Amino acid sequence: MATTPEARPHQGEARERQVRTLFSEIAPRYDLLNHVLSLNIDRRWRRRAVDLLDVPAGDPEVRVLDACAGTYDLSLELAGRKGFSGRVVASDFARPMLVEGQGKLRGRPIAPVCGDTLRLPFPDGAFHRAMVAFGVRNLSDPARGFAEFARILRPGGRLVILEFTTPPNRLMRGFYLFYFHRILPLVGRVVSGHPWAYSYLPESVKEFPGPQELAGMLETNGFQRAEWSYLTAGIAAIHVAVKEGTPAGRG
Numbered sequence: 436m437a438t439t440p441e442a443r444p445h446q447g448e449a450r451e452r453q454v455r456t457l458f459s460e461i462a463p464r465y466d467l468l469n470h471v472l473s474l475n476i477d478r479r480w481r482r483r484a485v486d487l488l489d490v491p492a493g494d495p496e497v498r499v500l501d502a503c504a505g506t507y508d509l510s511l512e513l514a515g516r517k518g519f520s521g522r523v524v525a526s527d528f529a530r531p532m533l534v535e536g537q538g539k540l541r542g543r544p545i546a547p548v549c550g551d552t553l554r555l556p557f558p559d560g561a562f563h564r565a566m567v568a569f570g571v572r573n574l575s576d577p578a579r580g581f582a583e584f585a586r587i588l589r590p591g592g593r594l595v596i597l598e599f600t601t602p603p604n605r606l607m608r609g610f611y612l613f614y615f616h617r618i619l620p621l622v623g624r625v626v627s628g629h630p631w632a633y634s635y636l637p638e639s640v641k642e643f644p645g646p647q648e649l650a651g652m653l654e655t656n657g658f659q660r661a662e663w664s665y666l667t668a669g670i671a672a673i674h675v676a677v678k679e680g681t682p683a684g685r686g
């Protein structure tokens with residue numbers, strides 16, 4: 436399927452406008468398409484991301500940021516865990532995504548905040564943990580986003596990033612590219628009614644740095660260790676990074 440100019444990832448502020456507009460427009464169909472197009476694998480990936488976040492159980496003081504939170508699926512995965520007694524702050528700059536997901540919150544300890552991940556509206560060291568699912572690929576400047584995560588985390592605080600990648604295995608990559616570039620944009624366009632949102636997705640994955648490069652970017656933007664692993668034959672990857680410094684208390 437030919438890629439239209441609107442679907443190609445823009446640069447700088449134009450990218451921010453492009454992304455905010457896109458998610459604001461597809462918000463009503465986002466959850467449905469997410470689970471259908473990923474064949475529900477995304478739920479398993481989010482569970483894994485929350486496992487790796489390693490949040491201490493039974494601690495009411497724990498504060499966790501879910502950046503680029505969308506309709507809260509990652510926040511809900513954490514807040515619904517037995518033993519979680521802290522609070523999740525779920526931030527996103529596309530207000531319609533936050534509004535769309537609000538019905539799912541049902542008294543969970545999740546506070547929505549409309550804010551930009553590149554200029555997080557929180558003081559230094561405000562969080563013990565930070566997590567982001569399918570968000571960093573959309574940032575106009577991922578390195579700046581990582582520096583922001585480092586700023587709002589306490590020393591020793593942990594960041595978990597879940598993001599799409601391109602599978603390293605040739606056979607799997609062929610299947611994946613066919614699905615991502617042919618099937619997904621078509622189904623996405625029919626179901627969402629949006630002319631280019633689901634063509635933007637494969638384009639944004641194509642231009643996003645690979646997992647090793649991403650780990651290097653984390654390590655040069657405030658994190659002392661960044662480890663990563665592939666999920667589902669390399670369709671996605673999870674990075675776990677620890678903010679520089681010695682943790683005080685729950686780190």
Ligand SMILES: C[S@@+](CC[C@H](N)C(=O)[O-])C[C@H]1O[C@@H](n2cnc3c(N)ncnc32)[C@H](O)[C@@H]1O
Nearest residue numbers: 458503504505527528529532551552568569573
């Ligand atoms: C693919 S969705 C992921 C939503 C959610 N994390 C999930 O797992 O379903 C990406 C989200 O990132 C948000 N986003 C992208 N760039 C952002 C930025 N600079 N600041 C805040 N939110 C941003 C979009 O508005 C969108 O809701």
